[in-house]
Amino acid sequence: MDQMILANIPSPPQGVWHLGPIPLRAYALCILTGVVVAYFWSRARYAKRGGDPEVVVDALLVAVPAGIIGGRLYHVITDWHRYFGPGKNPMDVFKITNGGLGIWGAIILGTLAVWALFKIKKIPLAPFADAVAPTIILAQAIGRLGNWFNQELYGGPSDAPWALEIYRRVTEAGVESPINGRSTGEVIAVVQPTFLYEIVWNLLICVLLVWADRRFKLSHGRVFALYVAGYTLGRFFIEMLRTDPATMIFGEVRINVVVSAVVFAAAVAVFVAITRKVRRDPDTGLKTE
Structure with a gap:
């Protein structure tokens, strides 16, 4: 049993550090790192497709704020019970650094x-969408x-060697706080690291996109459609392993399971439709490269 515990994945002792009065949040830093990596890789990929890499700067300036707003809106709408109702603080809607995109x-x-x-x-948007598709999922x-x-987005109890240890965290005032506190060393749960499953899946899809793009010379937005299909396929199964609170529909089905299925079907349909159109007419108006 002791060997099994030693094999488990530990959670970080804290997720927030303070540089004087300024909090440095790991969640925000990870997202920022993903954006920076995606930006530089997107420039290189878009240039290879004949695009002006400086356009990536303009796209980044509109996509990042729009993405943050859209991500937060979706989270708040689908998990409204976290912010509205008895004992809830609606102002927490604006605390993006606490998680929830x-x-x-x-x-x-x-x-x-x-x-x-x-x-x-x-x-034309299609060449750009195909160029950035692998970079987006890498950023994710x-x-x-x-x-x-x-210490969020995990699954149920697990005794697997790769299970994740969740620690009790408290603030300096002794208030329990999973995000803003520091670990006491007490393990309160050993669970499936579904966030890790998604990381591994996303990296695999990233490799698949790069390979398929080179092997089949995909264009016309098909790399982007394949990205959406690949991501949602994995998210469908990973979402069913999660145990964190979520909005349920159709009885006891997590809303993101349904959304994943619907978006996957739509992405596959788009990919097939574009491929058929390109095969019928290689010089179709969809062709932008």
């Missing part, structure tokens, strides 16, 4: 913002490390 809302609003930008600039993998520091 729904990837669906981030992708939707971020994509719409970039689409509008490219419409204004009269630049890096950002998921923030959930490890926050």
Whole structure:
């Protein structure tokens, strides 16, 4: 039993450090790191597709704030019970650094913002979408490390060697706080690290996208469609392992399970439709490279 415990994955002792009065939150730093990595890789990939890498700067400036707003809106709408009702503080809606960004809302609003930008600039969107697809899912993998520091997004009890230890954390005032506190060393749960499963899955999809793009010379937005399909396929199964509070629909089905299934089906349909159209007419108006 002792050997099994030693093999478990420990959670970080804390997720927030203070530089004087300034809090440094691991969650925010992980997201920022993902954005920076995606930015530089996107420049290189877009340039190879014949695009102006400086356009990536413009896209980043509209996609990041739109993505944060969209991600937060989705989270608040689907997990409204965390912020509204007896004993809840609606102002917590604005505490983004405490966690809670729904990837669906981030992708939707971020994509719409970039689409509008490219419409204004009269630049075809498909080559850009295909260029950034692998970089986005890599950024998601890096950002998921923030959930490890926050001790969140995990599954049920587990005795697997890779199980995650969740510690009791308290603030300097002795108040229990899983996000803002520091570990007391007391293990309160040993669970499935679903955030880690998603990191591994995202990295695999990232490799798949790069390989498929080179092997089949995908274009016309198909790399992006494949990214959405690949991510949602993994998220469908990983979501069913999670035990954190979530909005349920159709009885006891987590809302993100349903959303994953619907978006996966839509992404596959888009990928197939574009592929058929390109095969029928290689010079279709969809072709932008």
